[in-house]
Amino acid sequence: TTTPPGTTTPPAEQKPAAKEQGVEDENAASVAAEASLLIKVLRNKLIQNKNEVEVQRNDPSSPLHSVKSFGELPLSEQLLKGIYDMGFNKPSKIQETALPMLLADPPHNMIAQSQSGTGKTAAFALAMLSRVDATKNFTQVICLSPTYELALQTGQVAEKMGKFCPDVKIGYAVRGEKVSRGQKVTDHILFGTPGTLLDWILRSRVLDPKKVKMFVLDEADVMIALQGHQDQSIRIHKTLPKDCQMLLFSATYDEEVMKFAKNVVPDPVVIRLRREEESLDNIKQFYVVCRDKEDKFQALSNMYGVVSIGQCIVFCHTRKAASWLAQKMTEDGHAVALLSGEITVEQRIAVLNRFREGKEKLLITTNVCARGIDVEQVTVVVNYDMPVEPTGKPDFETYLHRIGRTGRFGKSGIAVNFIDGQRSMTIMKKIEEHFGKKISLLETDDIDALE
Numbered sequence: 001t002t003t004p005p006g007t008t009t010p011p012a013e014q015k016p017a018a019k020e021q022g023v024e025d026e027n028a029a030s031v032a033a034e035a036s037l038l039i040k041v042l043r044n045k046l047i048q049n050k051n052e053v054e055v056q057r058n059d060p061s062s063p064l065h066s067v068k069s070f071g072e073l074p075l076s077e078q079l080l081k082g083i084y085d086m087g088f089n090k091p092s093k094i095q096e097t098a099l100p101m102l103l104a105d106p107p108h109n110m111i112a113q114s115q116s117g118t119g120k121t122a123a124f125a126l127a128m129l130s131r132v133d134a135t136k137n138f139t140q141v142i143c144l145s146p147t148y149e150l151a152l153q154t155g156q157v158a159e160k161m162g163k164f165c166p167d168v169k170i171g172y173a174v175r176g177e178k179v180s181r182g183q184k185v186t187d188h189i190l191f192g193t194p195g196t197l198l199d200w201i202l203r204s205r206v207l208d209p210k211k212v213k214m215f216v217l218d219e220a221d222v223m224i225a226l227q228g229h230q231d232q233s234i235r236i237h238k239t240l241p242k243d244c245q246m247l248l249f250s251a252t253y254d255e256e257v258m259k260f261a262k263n264v265v266p267d268p269v270v271i272r273l274r275r276e277e278e279s280l281d282n283i284k285q286f287y288v289v290c291r292d293k294e295d296k297f298q299a300l301s302n303m304y305g306v307v308s309i310g311q312c313i314v315f316c317h318t319r320k321a322a323s324w325l326a327q328k329m330t331e332d333g334h335a336v337a338l339l340s341g342e343i344t345v346e347q348r349i350a351v352l353n354r355f356r357e358g359k360e361k362l363l364i365t366t367n368v369c370a371r372g373i374d375v376e377q378v379t380v381v382v383n384y385d386m387p388v389e390p391t392g393k394p395d396f397e398t399y400l401h402r403i404g405r406t407g408r409f410g411k412s413g414i415a416v417n418f419i420d421g422q423r424s425m426t427i428m429k430k431i432e433e434h435f436g437k438k439i440s441l442l443e444t445d446d447i448d449a450l451e
């Protein structure tokens with residue numbers, strides 16, 4: 001098959017054997033872990049969100065307040081310097097509520113959920129650094145991440161933030177890191193994956209879990225999707241003292257994540273910042289009628305010939321279609337970026353960075369790759385193939401994710417759907433009806449209307 005893992009699910013009538021399904025799930029989980037890394041690496045600023053933070057706590061009399069500045073928090077001069085040095089002026093929305101509780105004495109357990117890019121990592125990195133007693137040479141804080149790369153990525157945030165705290169030592173418990181038996185780890189904060197950490201605690205016993213006072217589970221939703229990670233996390237959790245502060249962070253909030261969360265975080269304060277809804281309000285939607293695949297390519301090429309439409313993302317259904325189109329457009333003289341499932345995470349980061357810098361105007365991609373990645377300057381989105389579910393039904397959610405914008409952009413955008421037959425026409429009509437927003441016919445002659 002030529003489609004990237006995760007883009008296709010076998011048709012319902014051919015139910016895969018349980019083992020194959022396991023492999024598929026595992027693929028999907030590692031795609032999620034990669035996507036999460038990609039988003040982190042690319043994200044260079046906070047996501048704005050107009051929603052209010054929701055707080056649930058068992059003891060309504062426990063103090064609850066939020067802060068509008070870092071200066072109001074019980075933080076050392078060195079840590080404040082570290083935060084300001086990173087260019088943070090004031091706490092993000094989730095940080096306003098989370099930080100006072102994370103830093104409170106006695107400590108609170110917490111489960112926090114908000115979409116990627118809202119400041120969770122920075123919040124717990126700060127809490128970790130401020131909990132450490134640097135005069136004691138043993139591990140006091142453990143942070144679990146789903147993968148090697150994510151552990152390094154998160155650790156680097158803490159390293160940056162702790163730049164002016166030279167006595168605090170940060171280490172990594174990931175594959176390849178060796179500590180000899182009989183020796184003890186002296187890093188105050190350890191970032192690691194469940195397998196290696198469990199090994200260090202139970203087998204080589206290079207760290208004493210009873211001395212850990214803060215336990216952080218990052219990316220819990222990705223964690224539980226990966227085979228074995230949930231069990232290992234629970235086994236690590238069991239070795240920790242009862243009064244250890246337990247914290248769990250997740251980008252999504254569903255039953256399975258919450259079940260796991262409540263299992264490892266006793267008596268928590270739960271805080272949530274709901275994702276801001278995307279809408280089609282500021283989007284002009286069009287469709288172009290094409291005969292076949294060649295004709296679709298011509299339409300795209302024409303669009304480029306006629307107007308200066310700024311940057312554009314084109315969504316194709318399969319990897320094969322995306323590569324074909326990228327090649328045709330390149331031959332036609334356009335500078336094209338191709339983002340597809342077969343390239344490594346590093347290559348994808350490079351492709352997206354070039355696109356963000358405007359080195360290419362056109363990005364051709366399939367679904368998975370571009371999920372969660374917003375390139376703000378993109379003005380036109382082209383559905384080269386209409387989004388459909390594996391069953392063939394229109395995929396409304398994907399349509400909204402591709403085209404929709406949240407209030408934060410305010411800018412208007414243009415969406416163009418390429419319709420190449422009765423099937424895609426029916427799908428488009430259903431999408432139009434579903435959102436109650438008109439999709440207008442664009443004659444090839446008035447492509448100028450896009451300007």
Ligand code: ADP
Nearest residue numbers: 044045046088090092116117118119120121122
């Ligand atoms: P999450 O963990 O929720 O994905 P991060 O903590 O990684 O979010 O933050 C997302 C981006 O915003 C990062 O680039 C980070 O440096 C930046 N950031 C975090 N907190 C602040 C803040 N208070 N002010 C400005 N930028 C921030």
